[in-house]
Each structure stands twice: as structure tokens, then as C-alpha cells.
Amino acid sequence: MKGLRLHNSLSGDKEPFEPLHPPFVGLYVCGPTVYNDVHLGNCRTFLTFDILRRWLTWLGYRVRYVRNITDVGHLENDADDGEDKIGKKARLEQLEPMEVVQRYTVGFHEVMQRLNILPPSIEPTATGHIIEQIQMVEKILEQGLAYVVNGSVYFDVQAFEKRVGGYGALSGRKLDELIAGAGAGRRTLEGQDEKRHPADFALWKKASPQHIMRWPSPWGEGFPGWHIECSAMSTKYLGAEFDIHGGGFDLKFPHHECERAQNLACTGQGGPRYWMHSNMLTVQGKRMGKSEGNALWPRDIFSGDHPLLPRAYSPMTLRYMMMQAHYRSTLDFTPDALEAADKNLAKIREALGFLPHLTGSGVSDFSWSSWQDSLFEALNDDLNVPLACARLLEGLKHLHQVAHKQAHISEEDLEALRSFLPRFVEEVLGLQIQATAPSDASALQALENVMGLLIQLRNEARVSRNYALADQIRDRLQKVGIQLADSREGTTWHLQGSSSVS
RNA sequence: GGUUCCGUGGCCGAGGGGUUAGGCACUGGUCUGCAAAACCAUUUACAGCGGUUCGAAUCCGCUCGGAACCUCCA
Structure with missing residues (x-):
């Protein structure tokens, strides 16, 4: 290398x-x-x-x-x-x-x-x-x-x-x-x-x-x-x-x-x-600057309170978005870029979430070690962070396939990946994936209880085929920033822009 | 006026003389009561003109367009 x-x-x-x-x-x-x-x-x-x-x-x-x-x-x-x-x-x-x-x-x-x-x-x-x-x-x-x-x-x-x-x-x-x-x-x-x-x-x-x-x-x-x-x-x-x-x-x-x-x-x-x-961050092709009068502040992104933005985005989403251009190129700020970053970040978060639950077997049908080298090569080449991100996602795609039993990973590779991937994402890219500790544990517990109750009520509605009510519960929760997700294992919920709470 | 850089598919963006960037969006499929998410499949681009070359998005020239710096600014 x-x-x-x-x-x-x-x-x-x-x-x-x-x-x-x-x-x-x-x-x-x-x-x-x-x-x-x-x-x-x-x-x-x-x-x-x-x-x-x-x-x-x-x-x-x-x-x-x-x-x-x-x-x-x-x-x-x-x-x-x-x-x-x-x-x-x-x-x-x-x-x-x-x-x-x-x-x-x-x-x-x-x-x-x-x-x-x-x-x-x-x-x-x-x-x-x-x-x-x-x-x-x-x-x-x-x-x-x-x-x-x-x-x-x-x-x-x-x-x-x-x-x-x-x-x-x-x-x-x-x-x-x-x-x-x-x-x-x-x-x-x-x-x-x-x-x-x-x-x-x-x-x-x-x-x-x-x-x-x-x-x-x-x-x-x-x-x-x-x-x-x-x-x-x-x-x-x-x-x-x-x-x-x-x-x-x-x-x-x-x-x-x-x-x-x-x-x-x-x-x-x-x-x-x-x-x-x-290089400079631009907004609609023009350099963002105090004297240009087009500056955007982090609080605008975190609150979503800005004419350019449809909603609020988390600090990590902003961080990831800014990592999508090489540092010597200008990066044009757009809401779409933020939206894309948010989805990719969710993908990374999810992969790190299921990584501990995967099981290895047989021979890997993907060269994980050369994949890892390719991440290092990208960063070694004048800190090519966007290329490293692209290659990271390619690797995660294979990992998803493993999770869906459409590909294999050897036990050895899996073990190496488990020690490498979270460290790379968090220590090198600086993406905080772990849900941040709640400032008020009792309030969080209360929220958990309320959500459990709502999900239970909705599931009762679903069982009795009252889908109008079930959908109303889901839609109205979404409006206040809570996303429900049904799966075979049951219904989970998460706050927009943070990891799954269940 | 001077110096420098850039122009990639609907969008953001890597790469850079011959082999798939990646993502977002779109579309079809699997799953689902319906969604969301995920997975599978799919979309084939390099401003224009000329030149060098067996071969150019990639090198050279010109044209057009954009940007930065030359003034405090990350």
C-alpha cells in the first residue's frame, strides 16, 4: 500500500x-x-x-x-x-x-x-x-x-x-x-x-x-x-x-x-x-461568505428553519454531506445533498447495527481485505474522503447481502470486520453512530412506554382490520418526527435522524 | 486587467489515454393490509470545435460558460 x-x-x-x-x-x-x-x-x-x-x-x-x-x-x-x-x-x-x-x-x-x-x-x-x-x-x-x-x-x-x-x-x-x-x-x-x-x-x-x-x-x-x-x-x-x-x-x-x-x-x-x-463551500454556485450575505449557519440546518430547507437535519448528516466533496474542490450546498447524506448515514448506521448479529460461514465471496485497503488508499491519496465514503458504501452493500443470506462472509473476515468497521466509521470519519445518551433518562423511559402503548393500540386496530385508524396513528406520529416500521418481528419506531430505539 | 481552477448522466459528485465510481431521485420486482426500510433489477455521462494517438471524457489548442484569488473572509 x-x-x-x-x-x-x-x-x-x-x-x-x-x-x-x-x-x-x-x-x-x-x-x-x-x-x-x-x-x-x-x-x-x-x-x-x-x-x-x-x-x-x-x-x-x-x-x-x-x-x-x-x-x-x-x-x-x-x-x-x-x-x-x-x-x-x-x-x-x-x-x-x-x-x-x-x-x-x-x-x-x-x-x-x-x-x-x-x-x-x-x-x-x-x-x-x-x-x-x-x-x-x-x-x-x-x-x-x-x-x-x-x-x-x-x-x-x-x-x-x-x-x-x-x-x-x-x-x-x-x-x-x-x-x-x-x-x-x-x-x-x-x-x-x-x-x-x-x-x-x-x-x-x-x-x-x-x-x-x-x-x-x-x-x-x-x-x-x-x-x-x-x-x-x-x-x-x-x-x-x-x-x-x-x-x-x-x-x-x-x-x-x-x-x-x-x-x-x-x-x-x-x-x-x-x-x-x-476549498470553499458554495450556495447556488456562489461562495458562502459573511460579506456575500448568503451564509448558512449550523443552527439553520439543525432546526430546519431556513427557506432553503424542507426540514431539520442532524449534525452528523451535515458532517457526512460535507464529506462528499474532496477538500480541494468547491462543494455546492443543496438540500438534496443533505437528503442524500441523511439516507447514506442511515445505511451506515443500520449496517453497524446488524454487524454484531451476523454469522460467518464458509468462504467470503468478497475480498474484504482488499476492500479495506481501498479505503486506506483513498485517504492516503491526498485525503480523498468522498472516494473513501463511496467505497465504504460499496462494502456495506455486500454486508447487506450477507445479512439477507444472499452472500457469504467467512468467520475470520467477519471478526476482522467487526473490529475494523465501527472504528473506521467513528474514529477516522468521525461519524457518531451510537445514539447519544439521553439527557433525561426518566423522560426517555416515559417516551418508550408511551410509544409501546401507541404501537400496541395500533396493532390491535390492525388485527381488527381497522386500517384507517392504524394508518392515522402512523401518519400522525410521522408528522411529529417519529417513524414506525413494521416487520415480521414486530413494529419498531425511531426518531427522525437517529438510530432505532425499538 | 492579472493569476489560477473548473465544466461528468434528472441531481450531487469521484476518477482520469483502452476495463462498472458511489450515492440521491426515477422505474420494475420481492416483502407488507397499505406504507416505510431493506434486497434484486435497471438507467450509461463526461460543455463545443479542432488536433495528437491504434484508441480521448482523460493529453494539446481554440471557443463558450462558470468560479476563486488579486480587499476582511474558512
């Missing part, structure tokens, strides 16, 4: 993945800016790297996963002169900035948990690393690759190009083209008088009197620039050189390009050796 290959944005190609210090892997992912609720697009990126982390772990690597919380420093416009987003939100809502940060951080964690996106090993905040950021700015200044103007510090891209070089290597741009682009009237360059060159960017910004998030620094009161936090925190926790850096495509330029330049300027090393970028 081939080893793991990952697409590296630096080379634009898939490369064999070789960690610097096996079995350890350092993974850094740009986290959310906590001035708003995370939307589905954000979730997609964090899901991508959740699965990468899970897969690396499965392969036996010991992953240190650092995903930051940006709680300061991202400005409103490109002039390096706008208002801090968190500060703005705080002013609008008359809150202390850290109240804004706290609120959306908690909300972010809640969404991550529901989607079963595991917490990172370290979740550092920008405000918690002001000192490290200042130190990094000082080092860049010492190198002569930055300059101070009026209490602000700017990265000197031209000097960097002359002495170090490689600005634009990640995003595939040339410095003069950036200026040409600027000249084409596509962006306004007002308020950039302090910069020596339009491509220069702020490392530290002087705080205006009304700016509420501010810290003392060698250059006066101010706040860190847009990109320095990730350089500072990745260097602190993973080293000047580490394995993988991930984030959304939209961060490739300028954020990651600047981050890389800062690393090179400060430590002489570019930080990560592999840059991975996860």
Missing part, C-alpha cells in the same frame, strides 16, 4: 508526506475570528483538518494539532487602517471586547462538538500571545526587514525580496503584478501613506485614541497586525520548521503569504513544509 500523499500548495502538487520528526506531526490550522457565529463554510475547513488529524492518528502518528482563536487584530479593510472587528462588534453591542470573544468562542466550541470535530491539542489565542508577537516584530526589525512609522511597524516586502526572496511563492504571484493589480482600479489604496510600498503590511499598528483593544509595546500603545499571530503561535508551539499548515483557500493570499514571509524574516525558516488549503 502506498504511503500518505498530500497536496502541497507550495509546489502545487501531491507529495509524499514525510514528517520532520516521526512519529510526531505538527499541524497548525487557522482558526476562527470570534466576532460572529461560525457558518457552514468555516465548518467545512475545520472538518477537513479534523479528518486529516484523525487519519494521521490512525496511521500511527502522534499529532500536535494547534488551532488558534483569533480574538484581535483582523481589521475591517485593506488599508491597515480600519477598525478591529472585535472592537467594532464590542462597541456596537456595548460590550467589553472580551465578552464578544467569550460569547463566540463558546458558540464555536458548541458547533464543533456537535459536528464531532475534535478539539485541537492546543487552542492558543492571539490576545494571550501579545508578547510573543511583539518579540517576533522586534526580530524582524533587527533583521532590517521592517520599519517603524508613527508608532506602527510595517513589513518591508521589497527589502525581503532583495535579501531573502520568495514572497509570492505560496500564492503564485509576482510582486509587480500585485502592484499592477492595484493600479487597475480594483482596490483603493487610501490611507497607505505610511507604507513605503503598497505590498507592505502591518506587523504592529498604533492604536488611535478611540481604539479599545490596545497593548503597550516598544512603539507605543497599539495592537498586532493581521498576520503575525499565526507566525508567532505556530513557531512557539510547533517550532520554526514544522509539518503541516492548513486553512481555507481564501487565506492563501495575503494571510499565509505574509505569514510565511514573517517566518522567513524572523527565523530564516518558512514554518510549515506542507501548506494545505481547503
Whole structure:
């Protein structure tokens, strides 16, 4: 079996993945800016790297996963002169900035948990690393690759190009083209008088009197620039050189390009050796984004309360849906895709449900071991999750045939499958199949009793051929989200989008 | 204007010079009082035009269409 290959944005190609210090892997992912609720697009990126982390772990690597919380420093416009987003939100809502940060951080964690996106090993905040950021700015200044103007510090891209070089290597741009682009009237360059060159960017910004998030620094009161936090925190926790850096495509330029330049300027090393970028989630062909005004939030999906949606879908359904496109492709969000995901998930859930009850005999008429390899191969090939899902379902189809006595599986294969399949689904794909523990056991028991009573009443109606009543009971239960299913063994019920309760 | 990417059957989406992706939906069948679920069967696609090749959806060129980045955004 081939080893793991990952697409590296630096080379634009898939490369064999070789960690610097096996079995350890350092993974850094740009986290959310906590001035708003995370939307589905954000979730997609964090899901991508959740699965990468899970897969690396499965392969036996010991992953240190650092995903930051940006709680300061991202400005409103490109002039390096706008208002801090968190500060703005705080002013609008008359809150202390850290109240804004706290609120959306908690909300972010809640969404991550529901989607079963595991917490990172370290979740550092920008405000918690002001000192490290200042130190990094000082080092860049010492190198002569930055300059101070009026209490602000700017990265000197031209000097960097002359002495170090490689600005634009990640995003595939040339410095003069950036200026040409600027000249084409596509962006306004007002308020950039302090910069020596339009491509220069702020490392530290002087705080205006009304700016509420501010810290003392060698250059006066101010706040860190847009990109320095990730350089500072990745260097602190993973080293000047580490394995993988991930984030959304939209961060490739300028954020990651600047981050890389800062690393090179400060430590002489570019930080990560592999840059991975996860593509955008689109809605009706357009990128989902806060500024596009078409953002969908996880709560819209979970509640079904959205014009695009016919009903509510569970977090796992959403997770599975987002797993249906390769991370480097855009994924168009549609209700049909959610519906399809819901059905497939039910299929997986069912297969895991009957797996323990199967009996093995004779010789398998399906090569389970090469099937398992094919799942691994898919994930090893630049984390091809959708292909792995497709192959998973193919395997489940054979399993259904076994369950229906239309195919055979040897005892040996069955035993292997029993230890492999649930682990693969839950540990690698991160699909929570087990019904979540009820928050109120006595309420659940009461529900069980009531359902038992209803099913009994309906069956009495059926025996007396009162099908009108029987169907009415079934239909009206369905309307409140409870599905009845008749079989030879009797009638079972389940809540929409969860496993069978019986 | 610059850079890059994409265009696959009713829909979503893998793959990618010669062999079935998978799923959803549809249709027929089994099962059922009827449904639902499940199982079986079935549907045969790669934007258009030209080129390379024994052979192209897959490589090259052009055309058309779409998207992303160049500005805070996952």
C-alpha cells in the first residue's frame, strides 16, 4: 500500500508526506475570528483538518494539532487602517471586547462538538500571545526587514525580496503584478501613506485614541497586525520548521503569504513544509461568505428553519454531506445533498447495527481485505474522503447481502470486520453512530412506554382490520418526527435522524 | 486587467489515454393490509470545435460558460 500523499500548495502538487520528526506531526490550522457565529463554510475547513488529524492518528502518528482563536487584530479593510472587528462588534453591542470573544468562542466550541470535530491539542489565542508577537516584530526589525512609522511597524516586502526572496511563492504571484493589480482600479489604496510600498503590511499598528483593544509595546500603545499571530503561535508551539499548515483557500493570499514571509524574516525558516488549503463551500454556485450575505449557519440546518430547507437535519448528516466533496474542490450546498447524506448515514448506521448479529460461514465471496485497503488508499491519496465514503458504501452493500443470506462472509473476515468497521466509521470519519445518551433518562423511559402503548393500540386496530385508524396513528406520529416500521418481528419506531430505539 | 481552477448522466459528485465510481431521485420486482426500510433489477455521462494517438471524457489548442484569488473572509 502506498504511503500518505498530500497536496502541497507550495509546489502545487501531491507529495509524499514525510514528517520532520516521526512519529510526531505538527499541524497548525487557522482558526476562527470570534466576532460572529461560525457558518457552514468555516465548518467545512475545520472538518477537513479534523479528518486529516484523525487519519494521521490512525496511521500511527502522534499529532500536535494547534488551532488558534483569533480574538484581535483582523481589521475591517485593506488599508491597515480600519477598525478591529472585535472592537467594532464590542462597541456596537456595548460590550467589553472580551465578552464578544467569550460569547463566540463558546458558540464555536458548541458547533464543533456537535459536528464531532475534535478539539485541537492546543487552542492558543492571539490576545494571550501579545508578547510573543511583539518579540517576533522586534526580530524582524533587527533583521532590517521592517520599519517603524508613527508608532506602527510595517513589513518591508521589497527589502525581503532583495535579501531573502520568495514572497509570492505560496500564492503564485509576482510582486509587480500585485502592484499592477492595484493600479487597475480594483482596490483603493487610501490611507497607505505610511507604507513605503503598497505590498507592505502591518506587523504592529498604533492604536488611535478611540481604539479599545490596545497593548503597550516598544512603539507605543497599539495592537498586532493581521498576520503575525499565526507566525508567532505556530513557531512557539510547533517550532520554526514544522509539518503541516492548513486553512481555507481564501487565506492563501495575503494571510499565509505574509505569514510565511514573517517566518522567513524572523527565523530564516518558512514554518510549515506542507501548506494545505481547503476549498470553499458554495450556495447556488456562489461562495458562502459573511460579506456575500448568503451564509448558512449550523443552527439553520439543525432546526430546519431556513427557506432553503424542507426540514431539520442532524449534525452528523451535515458532517457526512460535507464529506462528499474532496477538500480541494468547491462543494455546492443543496438540500438534496443533505437528503442524500441523511439516507447514506442511515445505511451506515443500520449496517453497524446488524454487524454484531451476523454469522460467518464458509468462504467470503468478497475480498474484504482488499476492500479495506481501498479505503486506506483513498485517504492516503491526498485525503480523498468522498472516494473513501463511496467505497465504504460499496462494502456495506455486500454486508447487506450477507445479512439477507444472499452472500457469504467467512468467520475470520467477519471478526476482522467487526473490529475494523465501527472504528473506521467513528474514529477516522468521525461519524457518531451510537445514539447519544439521553439527557433525561426518566423522560426517555416515559417516551418508550408511551410509544409501546401507541404501537400496541395500533396493532390491535390492525388485527381488527381497522386500517384507517392504524394508518392515522402512523401518519400522525410521522408528522411529529417519529417513524414506525413494521416487520415480521414486530413494529419498531425511531426518531427522525437517529438510530432505532425499538 | 492579472493569476489560477473548473465544466461528468434528472441531481450531487469521484476518477482520469483502452476495463462498472458511489450515492440521491426515477422505474420494475420481492416483502407488507397499505406504507416505510431493506434486497434484486435497471438507467450509461463526461460543455463545443479542432488536433495528437491504434484508441480521448482523460493529453494539446481554440471557443463558450462558470468560479476563486488579486480587499476582511474558512
